[in-house]
Amino acid sequence: MSEEMNQVEVKSFEIGDSVTGTVTKVEEKQVIVDIADSKLDGIIPISELSSLHIEKAGDAVEEGQKLELEVLKVEEDALILSKRKVDAKKAWSELQQKFESGEIFEAEIKDVVKGGLVVDLGVRGFVPASLVESHFVEDFSEYKGKTLTFKIVELDQEKNRLILSHRAVVEEEMGKQKHALLDSLQPGQILEGKVQRLTDFGAFVDIGGIDGLVHISQLSHEHVQKPSDVVEEGQEVKVKVLNVDKENERISLSIKETLPGPWASLSEKAPKGTVLDGVVKRLVSYGAFVEVFPGVEGLVHISQISHKHIATPHEVLKEGQEIKVKVLDVNEEEGRLSLSIKELAEKEPETVDYELPEESKGFQLGEMIGDQLKNLKN
Known part of the structure; x- marks a missing residue:
């Protein structure tokens, strides 16, 4: 009678059937489950527990856990089941x-x-x-x-x-942040950034998820030969937003405009009367422009070049010449500096021609010759 019942139970399951089972025992390489409405044991081989390779069955299931399973094979006294296929x-x-x-x-x-x-x-x-x-x-x-x-x-x-x-x-999240940042940027803003990479024409600075370009001309108030002379990768810098091209996602930045200008506090560095070393940068008809600090040029008016009258500055000076100048006046707001070369040069004495009296001409010569003859006789 029992065998007949078992036969009925076995025949009631087919390969591919879905069943529900409760884990009753977890062995190293298989799991035993109790199948609802069945007297047959359910066995899940370790290879059918997970889509991934596992070392032991306990890594995938635990006792008492209910599982949805698929019948792989019907044996006389057990059902071979798969959790992996259902999952x-x-x-x-x-x-x-x-x-x-x-x-x-x-x-x-x-x-x-x-x-x-x-x-x-x-x-x-x-x-x-x-x-x-x-x-x-x-x-x-x-x-x-x-x-x-x-x-x-x-x-x-x-x-x-x-x-x-x-x-x-x-990258999708970065894209969203990038667009949000582009929308929020306005020319004139001062931001913190980090130098990401250097090129021959400038430096790319990350300002919070998006890079902006600091052109080489915007790195410093001084002339820059190459960006690496001024900044380095990874350096934290302050930048000013110059322009934002949202359509092409391009941002122009400036480090130079966050730094004190070359004219800042010039009246303290070079008050009236100060003597400075300078280099003649340009000669014009009315004078010479002399650089006394990086980015600071002052004018030596033609009248302040020499004590002598000169028609053009080229008569006395040449571009690139190193000279000393004296500060006559400083105007920081207007960026004007008046200099003088003349005030540091000694004034040459004037040549005066003295005329001897008519009666003395020739007399002195005769006297001198006479004195010499007397000396010889003696």
């Missing part, structure tokens, strides 16, 4: 929806393998190394057990292929 069927349906909608979701990194990361989403999901972060990562060992956000970038159920990307989520 995968549910997962593919949900994943297809996530893929089509572009949904962002969280998942735990279950393993780190050669070439990337592995996650369990009911099916095995793979994250290639190039799709983990927006920057290069040398060692992924610390990612195991970490929870990250992902988007599905490739899904093929027939090939059991599921490719995920965390980088896509990061």
